[in-house]
Amino acid sequence: MKTDICKRLGIEFPIFAFSHCRDVVAAVSNAGGFGVLGAVGFSADQLRVELDWLDEHVKGGYGVDIVIPGKYVGMGEMDVEKLQAMLAAQIPAEHREFAKKLLSEHGVPELPAEETPRELLGWTEATAGLQVEVALEHPKVRAFANALGTPPEEVIKEIQATGRLVGALCGSAKQALSHKAAGLDFIIAQGTEGGGHTGEIGSIVLWPEVIEAASPIPVLAAGGIGSGKQMAAAMALGAQGVWTGSIWLTVSEADTPPAQKESYLKATSRDTVRSRSWTGKPCRMLRNDWTEAWEKPENPKPLGMPLQFMVTAEAVSRGHHYAAKAQPVGFNPVGQIVGQMNEIRSTRRVIEDMVNEYIEATERLQGLLAQA
Numbered sequence: 001m002k003t004d005i006c007k008r009l010g011i012e013f014p015i016f017a018f019s020h021c022r023d024v025v026a027a028v029s030n031a032g033g034f035g036v037l038g039a040v041g042f043s044a045d046q047l048r049v050e051l052d053w054l055d056e057h058v059k060g061g062y063g064v065d066i067v068i069p070g071k072y073v074g075m076g077e078m079d080v081e082k083l084q085a086m087l088a089a090q091i092p093a094e095h096r097e098f099a100k101k102l103l104s105e106h107g108v109p110e111l112p113a114e115e116t117p118r119e120l121l122g123w124t125e126a127t128a129g130l131q132v133e134v135a136l137e138h139p140k141v142r143a144f145a146n147a148l149g150t151p152p153e154e155v156i157k158e159i160q161a162t163g164r165l166v167g168a169l170c171g172s173a174k175q176a177l178s179h180k181a182a183g184l185d186f187i188i189a190q191g192t193e194g195g196g197h198t199g200e201i202g203s204i205v206l207w208p209e210v211i212e213a214a215s216p217i218p219v220l221a222a223g224g225i226g227s228g229k230q231m232a233a234a235m236a237l238g239a240q241g242v243w244t245g246s247i248w249l250t251v252s253e254a255d256t257p258p259a260q261k262e263s264y265l266k267a268t269s270r271d272t273v274r275s276r277s278w279t280g281k282p283c284r285m286l287r288n289d290w291t292e293a294w295e296k297p298e299n300p301k302p303l304g305m306p307l308q309f310m311v312t313a314e315a316v317s318r319g320h321h322y323a324a325k326a327q328p329v330g331f332n333p334v335g336q337i338v339g340q341m342n343e344i345r346s347t348r349r350v351i352e353d354m355v356n357e358y359i360e361a362t363e364r365l366q367g368l369l370a371q372a
Contacts, residue, residue, distance in 0.1 A: 001358070003240035005186055005218045008165065009034055009142050010060055013355055014241030015231070016220055017347075018065055018145075022050050023253040026057045027347035036063035036145060040122035044130040051138045061142035064135045066128040069281070070149025072305045078126045084119070087307055095300045095311045102293055108318050108326045117317035123279075123306035125152055136162055143185075145169065148197055148281065148305075150182045160185070169222065169243075171199020171206070173213040180214050187214045188243045191223025195246040195335035197283050198223065198274065204233075211238040226337040228357025232365075235358075246335040251347045257323030261344070263332055269339030278316070278331050280308030286332035290315075 003014050012032035019025050025035030037054065039047050054062055069075075073090065077083040111117070122128050132155060135141045143165040144151075150168055151159075159166040160183075167186035170176045179187050189210035191203025199206075203223040211219045221234035222243035231242045249256050250264050263286060273287040277294035280303055285291065294302055302308045309316075312331070319326035334341075345353070 001355075003218070005165075005220070005240045013351065014220075014235070015351060015354060016063075016241055016243045017248055018243065018245040019248045019254070021248070021253065021255045022054055022057075023255065024248045024251060024347055025062055026054055027251075027253050028248070028351065029058045029060055029062045031348045031351040033351055034061070034063060034143075036065050036143075038065045039128070039131045039135070040065075040067045040147075042122070042131070043118060044134050047131050048134045048137070051135060051141065055138050055140045058140055061140045063143040063145060064131070064141055065145045065147055066131055066151075067122050067147045068125045068128045068149065068151055068155065069123070069305055072124060073303075073307050074124065078129070080126050080130075083124060083126050087310060088119075091303065091307055091310060092300070095303060098293075098300050099311050099315050102290060102329055103315055103318055103326075106289065106326070106329045108315075108322055108329065111314070111318055111321060115317065115321070117313040119310040119313040123309055125155075129155065132158065136164075143167065145188060149175075150178050150184070153182065156182060156184065167220075169197075170210060171201060173206075173209040175199075176210040176214045176219075180217055184217065186218045186220060186240075188220045188222050189239075190243070192274070192284070193224030193336040194222050195272075195284050195338075196333045197279070197281055198335075199282075204237075207234060207237045207239060224335050224337045226340050228354040228359070229361045231354055231358050232361035236365075246337050247341060247350060248347070249334060250341050250344055251350060252344055253347050257320060259323035259327055260320075260330060260332060263327055263330070264334060264338055264341055265343070267334070267338045267341075269336045272334060272336055272338060276302040276308065278309065278312050278333075280305035283333060284335055286334060286338070288328055288330065288332070290329040290331075 011034045015033035017028040018036045020038040025037045028035035146168040165185040169188040169190050191206045192198045207221045218240040220241045220243040221239035225242045226247040274282045275291040319330040
C-alpha cells in the first residue's frame, strides 16, 4: 500500500482523513494514516492553538485543509476588516431575520452573552491566507489542501517553497486540468456522494476521468468512501489513496455533539441532500427542516459564498451549543456513506477495519485471476 504520495508524506496507509477535530486528526496520523485538520472554523489565533497541540501529539505529520473559493463575493479584497464591512452591507435584512425565525420556531435558545460567532472565518483568500501563514509555522504540517478551486498562484508557491505539498479538491476533469496547470502536487477527486461541498458527478465515473486528465499527478479518491472494499475499488481505478471525511464524525474521539452523532447514526443513505442553505455553495448534508425551508419559493433564497455563511454563522454556533434542541434545523454535513455509519468505533478501529477489508478484497480478486 506504499504509493508514491505515501512515501512522500512518510505514512503507512493511503488513508487521508479530513476532520475539524484535532483529536481525530492526531489519532488517524498516529494509526498510520494522514489526518487533515479543517481550518475553516478557526481564526488564525485559534488555529495556532490547535496546531501547537497537534505538533505535540502527532508522531509523524499531518495536513491542513483551507477554503479559498475560486470565485466568491468580494474576491480581491485582502483587508479583512474592509472585506467584512463590505460584505455585511450586501446582506438583506430579511435573510438574517429568516434564519433567526427558523431557530426561534424550533425552540433553539440564543447563545450565551459571552459567545459571539465570527461570520468570516476562512471562507476567503484574505482570511485563509492568515491560516496558511500560521500553519507554515508548524514543522509537522506536511501538506495543504484547498477545498474549493485552485489555490492562488502566490499561495501555491509559498507552500511549495517550504517543501510541503499542496493539493485541491475537484468535481470534474475540467477542474482537475486547472489544478494540473497550476502545478499542484496532488488532486482530490470528490464524487457527488461525498459530504460537504461536492459537484454532480458520481465517484465511479469521476475518479477515472480525473486520474487520466491529471496524470502523472497523484489523485486521491473521495466521495462516499467508508470501507476497505471501496478503497480497493478506488485504488484499482488508479487512485494513490483515499480522502475520507464523513466516517470520522461518529468515531469515539470526535467532538461531534452526542445529539448530532445520534442523527448521523440513525440516518440512511437517502437522507442527504445537496443544499446551498448554509454556505452558499452546494454542500451535501442531512435533509431537515432548515434545508427544506430555504427551498420554499416564498422564502429567501440562499446568498452566494461567503454571504450565506455570514447569515448562518450564528445558527451553526447555536446548533452546536444546543445540539439536542437544534436537531430539526442543525447543520449536519455528511455524505451518503452515512447509511453505513451505524456504530461508534475508535479511530484506530476504523483504520484497522479499512485495511483488513482492503486486503480481503484484493486477495479475492487475485484468487479469481488464479482460477482463470
